[in-house]
Amino acid sequence: MAVLIDVILPLAISATYTYRVPDNMPCPQIGTRVLVPLAKKEVVGIVSNLHTSPVEDSIRLRDVLEIMDPYTILSDEQLTLWRWIADYYMCPLGDVMAAALPAKAMDRQYTMAENKRRRVKLDTFSDELEEKKPLTPAQTAAYESINNQFKSKDIVLLQGVTSSGKTEVYIHLIADQLAQGHQVLYLVPEIALTTQLTDRLQRVFGNQLRVYHSRVSDAQRVEIYRQQRLDESPRLIVGARSAVFLPFSHLGLVIMDEEHELSYKQQEPAPRYHARSVAIMLAHNVRAKVLLGTATPSVESRYNAEQGKYGYVCLSERYQGLQLPKITLIDLQRQYKRKEMYDHFSDPLVARMREELDKHKQIILFQNRRGYAPFMQCTRCGAIPKCTDCDVSLTFHMASRQLVCHYCGATTPVPAVCPHCGGEMKIHGFGTEKLEDEVHNLFPDARVARMDLDTTRKKNDYEDIINAFSRHEVDILIGTQMVTKGLHFDDVSLVAVLSADHLLSQPDFRSAERAYQMLEQVSGRAGRKGSAGEVIIQTFDPTNPIFDYLRNHATEQMYMNQIAERETFRFPPFHRQISLILRHSDEQRLWAAASLLHTRLQQVFGARVTDVVTPSVAKVQKMFIRQINIRIEAKANIAKAKQMISEQIAYVLALPACKGVVVLPDVDPV
Numbered sequence: 001m002a003v004l005i006d007v008i009l010p011l012a013i014s015a016t017y018t019y020r021v022p023d024n025m026p027c028p029q030i031g032t033r034v035l036v037p038l039a040k041k042e043v044v045g046i047v048s049n050l051h052t053s054p055v056e057d058s059i060r061l062r063d064v065l066e067i068m069d070p071y072t073i074l075s076d077e078q079l080t081l082w083r084w085i086a087d088y089y090m091c092p093l094g095d096v097m098a099a100a101l102p103a104k105a106m107d108r109q110y111t112m113a114e115n116k117r118r119r120v121k122l123d124t125f126s127d128e129l130e131e132k133k134p135l136t137p138a139q140t141a142a143y144e145s146i147n148n149q150f151k152s153k154d155i156v157l158l159q160g161v162t163s164s165g166k167t168e169v170y171i172h173l174i175a176d177q178l179a180q181g182h183q184v185l186y187l188v189p190e191i192a193l194t195t196q197l198t199d200r201l202q203r204v205f206g207n208q209l210r211v212y213h214s215r216v217s218d219a220q221r222v223e224i225y226r227q228q229r230l231d232e233s234p235r236l237i238v239g240a241r242s243a244v245f246l247p248f249s250h251l252g253l254v255i256m257d258e259e260h261e262l263s264y265k266q267q268e269p270a271p272r273y274h275a276r277s278v279a280i281m282l283a284h285n286v287r288a289k290v291l292l293g294t295a296t297p298s299v300e301s302r303y304n305a306e307q308g309k310y311g312y313v314c315l316s317e318r319y320q321g322l323q324l325p326k327i328t329l330i331d332l333q334r335q336y337k338r339k340e341m342y343d344h345f346s347d348p349l350v351a352r353m354r355e356e357l358d359k360h361k362q363i364i365l366f367q368n369r370r371g372y373a374p375f376m377q378c379t380r381c382g383a384i385p386k387c388t389d390c391d392v393s394l395t396f397h398m399a400s401r402q403l404v405c406h407y408c409g410a411t412t413p414v415p416a417v418c419p420h421c422g423g424e425m426k427i428h429g430f431g432t433e434k435l436e437d438e439v440h441n442l443f444p445d446a447r448v449a450r451m452d453l454d455t456t457r458k459k460n461d462y463e464d465i466i467n468a469f470s471r472h473e474v475d476i477l478i479g480t481q482m483v484t485k486g487l488h489f490d491d492v493s494l495v496a497v498l499s500a501d502h503l504l505s506q507p508d509f510r511s512a513e514r515a516y517q518m519l520e521q522v523s524g525r526a527g528r529k530g531s532a533g534e535v536i537i538q539t540f541d542p543t544n545p546i547f548d549y550l551r552n553h554a555t556e557q558m559y560m561n562q563i564a565e566r567e568t569f570r571f572p573p574f575h576r577q578i579s580l581i582l583r584h585s586d587e588q589r590l591w592a593a594a595s596l597l598h599t600r601l602q603q604v605f606g607a608r609v610t611d612v613v614t615p616s617v618a619k620v621q622k623m624f625i626r627q628i629n630i631r632i633e634a635k636a637n638i639a640k641a642k643q644m645i646s647e648q649i650a651y652v653l654a655l656p657a658c659k660g661v662v663v664l665p666d667v668d669p670v
């Protein structure tokens, strides 16, 4: 008999790659890295299965070239999780491997074996530790309630208003786990991984802490991975969504902070996984507990709590008796009619800003668009410059004097006149860059900083801005949603949302939920130490019910309203959604494939399949895009449904007329 192994290769193809173990080679264990031939190349893969076959049957198979490490790189539990992700998110195991391992781990030069000279050094922290802060009575109650609920539930949702000190509750729970010799995984959205959080954790946990996210170098990531795998490593991992893929040998608790955050869902490339679902499965497989924390729970998690699937703990008192901010709406229509505007600032907002600056307080201005102006338009023929490769208008950037595509990054110089008719070009709308200009004109003496993707491209930019603002070297901070994430500043008394309308007008069933979460989070930045802050929201739509919820901080009513809508219109959590995204550079061919797939799916799923949708951005980087949505009853056999969908996709893609069309399933899209 010949010994055969199946190998996971970093390829986006659902095929099994089987190789023969040569007679002079010891049999590699499942989870070991091996070097194998693939066409004319040699690639690194991971053994996923062992079996035998009669020698004569194995003759056509190629031989394994090399076993690369003395240890397995992947545990049985990790392989189980990878398989679950591949099944659930309808993608090849190779895609999961590419997402799960640091790139260097797929390098044939790299070895897990002991070789200290080549190991990269990881950051070490001071050994002088601080005591945990004692919990307030409200925090103590939450802490005890969480522990009680963990006796009967595996997952608990902690809903704590902004500035209630959730982090302190987490710290006490982490300390308990570490004392019992357990590991803790603490997940935060990428953007919240600032020194504000890690400093606080370092001061308490010192070198028991490791930070794992995309700004950590690949060499350091692969070293953290190796230490975790060999269990040489500290016990507390703080990381962004990809940290769910690290090996854990005795995980006790997963904390997911800001569980409602969209950035927990990976969009590109596949697997389009949600870190919350993966974390829950990871914990489930090793009997660890999961704590989901947020001020504004996702509708799905709140529903699971209501149904008794999750435990639920509420922390409604702000730290140090801090009051919730007062929310003031400004009707832009009225302001413009009365001509009581200066650029994009209403007179009442300017007056309030002046008062706060005179009191030496700090101000945050929120506008969820970067660049100077979202688009330019010819005043004569109405032409709008668009990206040649994407179906989107180009954003005007003043500093670089360029038009930029926010989808593919392509840039082009600003046209002096209309390229079609020679008419005058005018800018429309406003982004953070323009806001900065306007603030300089309005408050020439104020110290202003801007935080958006354009000002935070270098490694330390983000932290530098936050530190300068914390030290009160900046009076006014202008930013996109980056400024909404869990940051704490003592002197911010006023937060202004320059235009809430863009947030409210998204064509998506989650639009109200998202707008509410974002506005509630940005409001949470106002008011520290003893005084209630104020939030001013400018809008053309002041009667939108979302503002009533916001003004009353009525998260619960907001949820009731949303869940009723979701039930009526058959959206999650009552129905599961699977979107199929089709792409091709030839629009005709794409359309033919989409129509055919749609027809076949409808024969199987009937009215559960929507029409072929042309998304609002229907072309990106020369690829046209169409979408088909399928909504399956939550109680139905979803695995069976996915299998039927995969069969239809395979059938259509095998047709010559559909050659080259790409179909990407997106399970539970957000």
Ligand SMILES: [Zn+2]
Residues within 6 Å of the ligand: 378, 379, 380, 381, 382, 383, 418, 419, 420, 421, 422, 423
């Ligand atoms: Zn023109």
Ligand SMILES: [Zn+2]
Residues within 6 Å of the ligand: 387, 388, 389, 390, 405, 406, 407, 408, 409, 410, 621
């Ligand atoms: Zn583009």
